[in-house]
Amino acid sequence: MPDDRELWERIGRGDALAFDALYRTDAPKLELFLRQILRSRQAAEDVMQETFAQIWRNPNGFEPTRGALGAYLFGAARKRAAEWWRKQDAASNRKIETERSESKAEIASLVGDAFARLPEEQQTLIWLREVEGQSYAELAVILEIPVGTVRSRLFTAREALRSVWHAPPNAIRRAHEV
Amino acid sequence: MKCEDTAEFVSALCDGEKIPREAAEHIGECEACRTRLNAYSAMGTELRRLASLQEQTEVKARPWEKVPRATFKWWRKGGTTMKIPRFAFASMLGLILLLSSGLVLVRARTGGGGPVLLLTFELDGATSECIITTDGNARTNVCGITTAVRGGGMTGVKFRFVNREGDRTQLGVKATYKGNSDTFHFTDDFKDVPETTIWMEPGEKQRIAILGWGDFELTGEYLDYMPSLRWRPRETLDPKKNEFRIVSPVLVRGKEVLFNLTGSDSTDSDDPEATLMIYYPKEGRYLISTAPFEGAVEGSVAPGQIKFTLDGQDYLLLTAMPTTRSEHVWVTHDPQYKLSEHMQGARDDQSMFMVRSLRKLQQPQIRHIM
Numbered sequence: 001m002p003d004d005r006e007l008w009e010r011i012g013r014g015d016a017l018a019f020d021a022l023y024r025t026d027a028p029k030l031e032l033f034l035r036q037i038l039r040s041r042q043a044a045e046d047v048m049q050e051t052f053a054q055i056w057r058n059p060n061g062f063e064p065t066r067g068a069l070g071a072y073l074f075g076a077a078r079k080r081a082a083e084w085w086r087k088q089d090a091a092s093n094r095k096i097e098t099e100r101s102e103s104k105a106e107i108a109s110l111v112g113d114a115f116a117r118l119p120e121e122q123q124t125l126i127w128l129r130e131v132e133g134q135s136y137a138e139l140a141v142i143l144e145i146p147v148g149t150v151r152s153r154l155f156t157a158r159e160a161l162r163s164v165w166h167a168p169p170n171a172i173r174r175a176h177e178v
Numbered sequence: 179m180k181c182e183d184t185a186e187f188v189s190a191l192c193d194g195e196k197i198p199r200e201a202a203e204h205i206g207e208c209e210a211c212r213t214r215l216n217a218y219s220a221m222g223t224e225l226r227r228l229a230s231l232q233e234q235t236e237v238k239a240r241p242w243e244k245v246p247r248a249t250f251k252w253w254r255k256g257g258t259t260m261k262i263p264r265f266a267f268a269s270m271l272g273l274i275l276l277l278s279s280g281l282v283l284v285r286a287r288t289g290g291g292g293p294v295l296l297l298t299f300e301l302d303g304a305t306s307e308c309i310i311t312t313d314g315n316a317r318t319n320v321c322g323i324t325t326a327v328r329g330g331g332m333t334g335v336k337f338r339f340v341n342r343e344g345d346r347t348q349l350g351v352k353a354t355y356k357g358n359s360d361t362f363h364f365t366d367d368f369k370d371v372p373e374t375t376i377w378m379e380p381g382e383k384q385r386i387a388i389l390g391w392g393d394f395e396l397t398g399e400y401l402d403y404m405p406s407l408r409w410r411p412r413e414t415l416d417p418k419k420n421e422f423r424i425v426s427p428v429l430v431r432g433k434e435v436l437f438n439l440t441g442s443d444s445t446d447s448d449d450p451e452a453t454l455m456i457y458y459p460k461e462g463r464y465l466i467s468t469a470p471f472e473g474a475v476e477g478s479v480a481p482g483q484i485k486f487t488l489d490g491q492d493y494l495l496l497t498a499m500p501t502t503r504s505e506h507v508w509v510t511h512d513p514q515y516k517l518s519e520h521m522q523g524a525r526d527d528q529s530m531f532m533v534r535s536l537r538k539l540q541q542p543q544i545r546h547i548m
Contacts, residue, residue: 111224
């Protein structure tokens with residue numbers, strides 16, 4: 001298996017096989033991540049495809065000294081996801097999702113439901129740290145923030161998740177009605 | 179240590195990060211902190227379980243064929259006015275071309291070594307442009323820009339030509355953010371910034387990250403000529419109304435050349451008190467303004483020349499391009515002026531010139547983005 005630098009150099013030279021290897025390895029993880037923050041299977045697939053297509057058309061921006069190729073991919077996908085949200089009527093979409101979730105009080109105590117209530121940046125941080133195992137340095141590259149800020153924002157995100165997770169269902173509902 | 183002091187370290191500990199000894203001791207003894215640690219750990223476990231339960235779809239196989247490149251634009255329709263908000267332009271003072279000292283700024287055409295790359299930035303709601311050449315000319319193959327961003331702080335972006343393959347140009351990019359600062363030093367503030375490389379293609383948009391701040395949109399296109407003004411490439415040689423430009427000034431007193439400088443600066447338009455300040459070691463400071471002011475003598479303006487008389491001696495300021503549409507200027511000379519006393523970080527043995535509003539230059543302390 002080539003290392004990130006070698007793989008990237010091959011991609012930069014237009015090596016379709018090298019890029020396909022990257023796609024097959026990382027696209028499923030990327031799509032799963034996008035599904036969490038976009039809350040739509042179709043949108044996640046579209047954004048994932050766009051992310052890879054853009055990188056293939058224009059293999060720019062990855063710098064091996066700043067982090068792993070995987071981190072770069074998540075960073076690129078995160079930006080595309082943010083663009084996707086901007087293009088949507090985000091406010092109404094989120095409202096629909098919230099109402100849908102609240103109608104199922106029985107699952108409100110599950111961590112997944114609590115997670116869905118967090119802002120996207122906090123979701124991104126927690127998912128990439130806890131599920132993808134990205135390091136603080138990689139998270140700094142993905143989110144374009146200093147490493148010290150990663151630590152404080154992760155703490156804030158965990159606290160937010162903990163407070164929603166442990167709150168009783170009606171308390172969660174009240175919070176969203178405000 | 180109290181729980182509120184260690185709370186952030188509990189999160190860091192959960193990630194396997196090293197934490198201060200005092201925090202570690204407190205967490206070991208504190209029931210509430212251990213509960214928090216257990217909660218974080220349980221949340222992580224639950225999330226990973228959730229991820230495992232979710233179906234990880236097999237991605238659709240797709241062909242990765244070479245994508246056709248965007249059409250190469252040799253000519254660009256002129257006449258489009260560059261729109262730069264004042265605050266953004268004001269923050270660009272000091273400017274692009276200080277990046278490489280002693281620039282030869284003005285050329286009618288490139289020397290046949292290849293086209294010129296016009297880079298357009300959309301940063302913090304403002305549009306800016308700069309020019310680099312892709313012909314290997316070390317004097318013109320770098321450009322950059324600083325911007326005072328909303329919310330405070332300065333961003334600095336610098337581009338360096340690396341390589342060119344057909345329509346694609348490879349650039350080295352340094353992008354950085356200085357929070358809580360309103361100055362940016364092109365040499366020092368880029369020193370420790372890592373350079374990344376990107377490939378530019380004409381007309382294609384891409385986003386460039388500025389560590390600690392966000393990102394901006396960059397596009398590029400090729401021109402087959404060097405614009406008269408590298409820092410405002412869509413503009414003509416003729417200054418705008420109430421604009422003052424200065425490029426490579428040479429000051430002659432009688433028959434003696436007092437100084438011969440390179441570089442450039444300009445104000446934005448619509449400053450009726452646009453004023454040039456030139457400082458030269460042992461010569462002191464000259465102020466040349468388009469507005470009359472106390473103690474100043476009147477001088478006359480011709481294309482590329484400003485003439486005035488001070489203390490019975492005739493002066494001729496030669497510049498590489500027209501400076502102002504005004505027919506008259508007002509001039510003072512202060513031979514005792516010490517740059518170090520009026521500008522933070524400046525030395526008295528360095529020459530410099532800049533164009534600002536008269537009011538700013540008359541203040542006891544003046545600022546300069548260097």
